[in-house]
Amino acid sequence: MVTKEDLLYRQVFTLKDGARVLIRPLIKDDKQALIYLFTPIPQEERRFMRHNVSDENTVSGWVENLDYDHIFPLVAVVGDRLVGDATIHFYSGSARHRAEIRIFLAKDFRHRGLGTKLVQAAIDIAKRRSLYLLEVQVVRDVTYLIKAMQKMGFEVVGTLEDYFMLPDGELRDVVIMINRLRLPEGEF
Numbered sequence: 001m002v003t004k005e006d007l008l009y010r011q012v013f014t015l016k017d018g019a020r021v022l023i024r025p026l027i028k029d030d031k032q033a034l035i036y037l038f039t040p041i042p043q044e045e046r047r048f049m050r051h052n053v054s055d056e057n058t059v060s061g062w063v064e065n066l067d068y069d070h071i072f073p074l075v076a077v078v079g080d081r082l083v084g085d086a087t088i089h090f091y092s093g094s095a096r097h098r099a100e101i102r103i104f105l106a107k108d109f110r111h112r113g114l115g116t117k118l119v120q121a122a123i124d125i126a127k128r129r130s131l132y133l134l135e136v137q138v139v140r141d142v143t144y145l146i147k148a149m150q151k152m153g154f155e156v157v158g159t160l161e162d163y164f165m166l167p168d169g170e171l172r173d174v175v176i177m178i179n180r181l182r183l184p185e186g187e188f
């Protein structure tokens, strides 16, 4: 269950180039800013995303149907602009010890250390919930994303063939990456 402490999560920091950034949970008032973050994505990048984020209704739906117990979205804010979004997707039952993370940054905020900060914030939240594993799924073609996630502590554990369908119907392999947050009870 989401706690009051999770909803009050705040982290303020300065990037190496001087930009001041706040990381906090997404709230309903962020709807328009979230649409502005996702709509400029070029088609070449969008085809590797799970949802058609250029459709405003898709993005609005995420904000209107906020349910922090299932998906916990963290945003990076600069001034009144959202420049990054990382979501933690919790599982239940026999998968309740793990979660999936998805991340997206505005183009002008990439390679400035922000991705690392957002992933670290997601790890903080996941650890508070005593999760064991964080997982990332990346289309194998997007090699730079695999490299970036490796630098952030995720290791490739396997590949699922033909697991992702592009908008034109072509199939792509998906790489599963895991970050172990804690060892099983009794292991040192």
Ligand SMILES: CC(C)(COP(=O)(O)OP(=O)(O)OC[C@H]1O[C@@H](n2cnc3c(N)ncnc32)[C@H](O)[C@@H]1OP(=O)(O)O)[C@@H](O)C(=O)NCCC(=O)NCCS
Pocket: 045, 048, 049, 103, 104, 105, 106, 109, 110, 111, 112, 113, 114, 115, 116, 117, 138, 139, 142, 144, 145, 147, 148, 149, 151, 152
């Ligand atoms: C992937 C992403 C989250 C990385 O965040 P970032 O802020 O750019 O990364 P950081 O600046 O924190 O860098 C983290 C590490 O990853 C590495 N890295 C980042 N981008 C990289 C790239 N394009 N190629 C290789 N390595 C890269 C950096 O070198 C850095 O390692 P270092 O600390 O040893 O220098 C961000 O670029 C992004 O959102 N990209 C778009 C995501 C996307 O394409 N989604 C759709 C397809 S799934």
